Amino acid sequence: xxxxxxxKVLPGFGLSLGFTLAYLSLIVLVPLAAVFLKTATLTLxxxxxxVASPRVVASYRLTFGASLLAAAINTVFGLLLAWSLVRYSFxxxxxxxxxxxxxxxxxxxxxGISLTAIYAKNGWLGQYLEPLGIKVAFTPLGVLVxxxxxxxxxxVRTVQPVLEDLDTEIEEAAASLGARRWQAVRRVVLPTxxxxxxxxxxxxxxxxxxxxxxxxxxxxxxxxxxxxTPLIIITKxxxxxxxxxxxxASVMLVASFVLLLIINGLQGWTDRRSARAG
Amino acid sequence: xxxxxxxxxxLRSGAARFEANTATRDPAWVKVLVLSLSIGFxxxxxxxxxxxxxxxxxxxxxxxxxxxxxxxxxLSAIRLTLLTAAIAVPLNLAFGVAAAxxxxxxxxxxxxxxxxxxxxPFSVSPVIAGLIYVLVFGAQGWLGPWLGxxxxxxxxxxxxxVLATVFxxxxxxxxxxxPLMQAQGRDEEEAALVLGASGWQxxxxxxxxxxxxxxxxxxxxxxxxxxxxxxxxSVVSGHIRGxxxxxxxHVEILYNEYQFAAAFAVASLLALLALVxxxxxxxxxxxxxxxxxxxxxx
Numbered sequence: 042x043x044x045x046x047x048x049k050v051l052p053g054f055g056l057s058l059g060f061t062l063a064y065l066s067l068i069v070l071v072p073l074a075a076v077f078l079k080t081a082t083l084t085l086x087x088x089x090x091x092v093a094s095p096r097v098v099a100s101y102r103l104t105f106g107a108s109l110l111a112a113a114i115n116t117v118f119g120l121l122l123a124w125s126l127v128r129y130s131f132x133x134x135x136x137x138x139x140x141x142x143x144x145x146x147x148x149x150x151x152x153g154i155s156l157t158a159i160y161a162k163n164g165w166l167g168q169y170l171e172p173l174g175i176k177v178a179f180t181p182l183g184v185l186v187x188x189x190x191x192x193x194x195x196x197v198r199t200v201q202p203v204l205e206d207l208d209t210e211i212e213e214a215a216a217s218l219g220a221r222r223w224q225a226v227r228r229v230v231l232p233t234x235x236x237x238x239x240x241x242x243x244x245x246x247x248x249x250x251x252x253x254x255x256x257x258x259x260x261x262x263x264x265x266x267x268x269x270t271p272l273i274i275i276t277k278x279x280x281x282x283x284x285x286x287x288x289x290a291s292v293m294l295v296a297s298f299v300l301l302l303i304i305n306g307l308q309g310w311t312d313r314r315s316a317r318a319g
Numbered sequence: 320x321x322x323x324x325x326x327x328x329x330l331r332s333g334a335a336r337f338e339a340n341t342a343t344r345d346p347a348w349v350k351v352l353v354l355s356l357s358i359g360f361x362x363x364x365x366x367x368x369x370x371x372x373x374x375x376x377x378x379x380x381x382x383x384x385x386x387x388x389x390x391x392x393x394l395s396a397i398r399l400t401l402l403t404a405a406i407a408v409p410l411n412l413a414f415g416v417a418a419a420x421x422x423x424x425x426x427x428x429x430x431x432x433x434x435x436x437x438x439x440p441f442s443v444s445p446v447i448a449g450l451i452y453v454l455v456f457g458a459q460g461w462l463g464p465w466l467g468x469x470x471x472x473x474x475x476x477x478x479x480x481v482l483a484t485v486f487x488x489x490x491x492x493x494x495x496x497x498p499l500m501q502a503q504g505r506d507e508e509e510a511a512l513v514l515g516a517s518g519w520q521x522x523x524x525x526x527x528x529x530x531x532x533x534x535x536x537x538x539x540x541x542x543x544x545x546x547x548x549x550x551x552x553s554v555v556s557g558h559i560r561g562x563x564x565x566x567x568x569h570v571e572i573l574y575n576e577y578q579f580a581a582a583f584a585v586a587s588l589l590a591l592l593a594l595v596x597x598x599x600x601x602x603x604x605x606x607x608x609x610x611x612x613x614x615x616x617x
Contacts, residue, residue: 051424051508052518058421061433064414068485069439072451075461079454121357128343129350130334137358139601143365145540146593146600148547149445150567151586154574155368158375158583165371190364209336209343216342222349225342251444254549254567258574271446271550278450278554283459290447301442305435 073294080291083284091288096264097273101292103181104270108249111188116242119196120234126197127204141198144191149254156187157259179261184269187255192245199241200234203315207233236311243307247300251293372590376583387573387581388588395561396569396585399477403552403565404545407484411541415492416534420526423500424508434497440489448486449554452479475557480565483551488541495537496530503529532607536600543596547589 080088091097125131126138144152159165160177170177177183207230215225253271260267270293277286337343345353377384387393418437422430440448454460456473466473473479507529511521527534549567556563564572566585573582 051505051512052521053420054425057417058425058427061414061418061421064417065433065436068482068489069436072455072486073439073443075451075454076447118357118360121353122361125354125357128334128337128345129354130338131354131358134334135601137361139597140361140365140369142597142600143369143593146543146547146596147369148549148567148586148589148593150549150570151372151547151589151593152368154570154579154582154586155371155375158371158579159367165367186364190368193364209340213340213342222345247442251442251447253444253446253553258571271444274444274446274450275554278453283454283457286450287454290444290450293444294447297442297444301435301438304442 076287076291076294079284079287083288087284088288091285092292096268097270097289099265100268100270100273103184103267104250105296107181107184107188107269108246108252111185111192111249112242112246114189115192115196115245116238119193119241119245120200120238123197123200123204126201142194144194149191149252150258152190152255153187153258156183156190156255160186160259178259179263179267181260181267183259183261184256184267187259188249188252191252191255192249195244195248196238196241199244199311200237203234203237203311206315233314236307236314240304240307240311243300243304247297247304250296250300369590372583372587375579376587378583379580383580384584384587387578387584390581392561392564393569393581393585396564396566397588399480399564400546400566402477403481403484404542406481407488407545408538408542410485411488412492412534412538414489415494415496415537418493419496419500419530422497423503424505437490437493440486445487445548445550446554448551449483452482452486452555456482474555475559476563479555480552480563483555484545484548487548487551488544491541491544492534492537495533495540499530499533500526532603532610536603536607539596539599539603543593546592 083091122137122141126134126141157164157178160167160170160183162168162171162176162178164178167178175182177186211229211233212225215229216222220228251271253269253275256269257272260269260272262268262272270289274286274289274293277283277289418433421427422434453474455462456466456479457463458467458474460474473482507525508521511525512518516524546565547567548565549571552565553568553571556565556568558564558568558572560572566589570582570586570589573579573585
């Protein structure tokens, strides 16, 4: 009863929802639909040729492979960083905590040229790595480094709040039952963090798959070797191959939508899990 | 649960609470190991790239640094970036408030789907964000012939840049407001109306004070992304120097011309913007937690 009345009492429903739907359709939905409508004008054969040529397939392998690896590395170190920020006191902690979000705030092109300056042959670290036979800039390894940079905050920021809200009682109970510290962490704490870790992993992965700015400077962009899929789209556009670019884009969009659905499911799981833990 | 955490935090702030408790305290060697791994990772992947921007920018000295910033093409890139943000941010602010109001204060079918759609731009590659406007407004696009006949340029011109920027920054304000307004409920607004406030008074005197920190937070994040967007803008800009170059695109051009110090000089302005954004963010978070604690005290 109260709900029905509330709907009538508060003003602005029609205006706010109308504006929201109109703006959403105009800016997001209709233009996105253009990708699929344009792709639909292709014959199946032409579509397949555009999205499954060896050069494009090599770019999928690099984009998705490097994104997976970067997200996995970020999951491990993101957990350690979140753990350090929540559980330990150390000097400079507030600065570290604030700077974790740097990849969200720093324009990708800036990150790209900076990482290149660090890892190029005569760069800050490159000059020491190159004699060891480790080439980072202008190789797939460079792509990985850039994707680690841009994905780093995701795991930290999804795990940190869950770790903060985690009741110390379950660890106390584990300890009082004779569990060693490591056992308590592995059997009690980590399973509670698992949904958040997985969500952070998926967010970092999804972001990495679409990333362009930070990668293209450090990647070297060699076809078949270090060329990412978003760059393939740009290259096709620059050659006025709008249809080809759109076909590849539709493949990436479908991948993004699937990831978005998975992430939504995972976030629901994280929320339910932490609600129960509390 | 949040109350319990805050109360505990009040007694013993932050990590001290865990380090004083034998059940949650890690052995000293574990602490040293975890801290060196995580801080090492932080220094290598976050702090080093940030420092590198400023050191490389000043490699040729202050006069070269300033010269790179006041050169006409750099100035016009800065102007275009400011203009783009000045249009995109207010638009997404208005949208964010409207969307959050509709979603959190009313019940209707398809709400969850609407929230998912609002988040959509975050999961779309920036390159595709640019491409979709080329497909709609480009010379070969849906509206291309009509726009051409009326001599209206959107792609490879400023309107395209603004549109692409609006797309990539679309969810920022809405996604900060929705969880907060959901948690705050409708009671205060309803009370204001019952007490005779008009709709507008209710919004300004009740809703706005409740959401101002989240609103500010969303706006600064939106602004940082709007000024720094590269991929989407790169597709629709056409890279015409002095006309359709934003700061990130200007950085790219200088870099590709091997003018490294100048590229890093312009990049350092963007890095400063990022730092200011993070400082405001930290302040807003601190302020919001103060408010939260204060609100729960009585």
